[in-house]
Every structure is written in C-alpha cells, then in structure tokens.
Amino acid sequence: MSEEGLSTWSRGDLCDPGRLGFVRIFSARLHRTWSPGRAGYCPLSSSLAARDPGEERHADRVNERQQYVAFGGLSLAAAVFTGLLLLFPGGARFFAPYFGTIPPLLAIAITTALGFVSLGFLLSRGWFQIRAANTLRGVGVAAAVATIFGIWQACADLFVTRFGKDINVPAPQSVLFYPAIGYVVEVLFHALPLAVLLFIVARVPEQRRPNTAALIWLCIVFVAALEPVLVHMRMGASAYVGAFVFVFTLVELGIFRRYDFVSMYAFRLVFYLWWHVIWGYVRLRWLF
Helix, strand or coil: CCHHHHHHHHCCHHHCHHHHHHHHHHHHHHHHHCCCCCCCCCHHHHHHCCCCHHHHHCCCCCCHHHHHHHHHHHHHHHHHHHHHHHCCCCHHHHCHHHHCCCCHHHHHHHHHHHHHHHHHHHHHHCCCCCCCCCHHHHHHHHHHHHHHHHHHHHHHHHHCCCCCHHHCCCCCHHHHHHHHHHHHHHHHHHHHHHHHHHHHHHHCCHHHCCCHHHHHHHHHHHHHHHHHHHHHHHHCCCHHHHHHHHHHHHHHHHHHHHCCHHHHHHHHHHHHHHHHHHHHHHHHHHCC
8 A cells, every 4th residue: 555545544534434334345245255164265354244143133124213113103003993992882891801990092002112112122132123124924924824823713612612702802893902902912911021031131241141042032932921821810711722822922922033023913913803803703693
C-alpha cells in the first residue's frame, strides 16, 4: 500500500460507514467462498462473518419492526373479536371462567403488554421469531397438522370418551370467542413461560452453559406440561385429555421453534375451528 494509503487508513477512515459497508460485504463474500470444509478456507474470514448462533439459525429473519407489527396486528384482531363478542347479550360470561372478574378487554390489553415483553426478549436472543420469511409455509404446515388433531379429537369424542356439553361455546359466538382466547393462551401459557425460563438460562455464563439448543427444547417440554396440569386442576381431566393436551402443546411449541409465533397461533386457530367451531356446532346440535 502507498504511503498516502497508509496515512488514510491510520487517520481512522476505517470507521467511515461507506468503508465499513465495503468491509462487511467483502467479509461476507469471503465467508461464503472460503467456508470450513472448502479448499482455501480462511479463518480470518470466518471470524469476520461470525454471527450469533440464534441469528445463524434464522438467517432469513424478517426485520424486528415488521415482526412487532405482525404481533400488533394479532393483538388488535383479538381485541376486535373480544369487543364484538361483548356486544352479544351475556357475551362476557364466556370469558368469566378464564378471566374471572377482570373485564375481557382489559385482560386482552394486559396479555398484549406481556406478549410484547416476552416475545421481544425471545426475539432479541434470536431463539424464536414472531413472523418469519417463511410464515406462509409455517401456516400451511400448522393448518395441516392441526386438522389431523381436530379430526382425531372429534373421533375420540364419539368413540373414546364423551366430553361434556359445556366445553364448547355455541355458534355464532364461537367464531368470535376462540380466536380471542387462543391469542391469550399462546401468550400467557407459551410465550411468557418460555421467556421466563430462557431468561434464567441466559443469565448462566455461556462457558458454564451446556448445549443451548438442548436447553431450549428442555424448556419447551416443561412449558408443554403446564397446560395439561392447569386443565387437570380446573376440570379434573382424564389421563387421555392430559396426554392429548401435552402432545398437542409440544407439537405447537415445536412449530413455534421451527417457524414463528404466527404459525403457532394458526395451529391453535385451525384446531379450534375443527374441534370447537365445526364439530362443536354438530355435537351441541345432535349429541345433547
């Protein structure tokens, strides 16, 4: 390099955004060209292009603002569904078993605040996403798997164990109730407990922490067990119901891990459509 060039770099022009952009692009190209296992691998390029393991897993991440907007849209939809249901005479009684004396719209607002905090933490660590670049694929997979669960549960209602009449909200209120309560369940029973557990995990120094991916799955299994325990405490549910809810929730959280929060919510929404809305209408009309 010429003497003039050396003096230019020594003056600190390396901090110029234009030069930094060139360095980042150049290092990324080196990383793609000379990656481990290829001839000519360059350790320097690997260190320059190194990324957080969580970010590496979601290399196609949607920017954070768009992800928060997606959650805001879901929150607004839940509030709208709740407000419309409250317009029905006695509409608030459907929420009473879940919210107690808390007004439903206030409960949705509290859930939204907790959702922004918990999902914000999970998003900041790169471990989960709210809306991914492949959300449509995730929603498609979630809908297909949820359909299997919904049909299975309807068959179980006929041939294994007859569920009570009070487990279904009648139509047309069911169309408004289940999207709202599903939103609450996803935040309070899944996103929030995961965020609390993984916050504790994140406090452990990395050198003392075993495989992070394994710890995330361990937390997922623990959170999946919460809902069946709460269902059993509230309803005195059978062993079949407890096992079904555990497997259902574990698959649901797996979708969250593999895709995003939107896909996880879609999974529960489609299941509710089959089990509580469509089959719920049939069973309330013909079985009772």
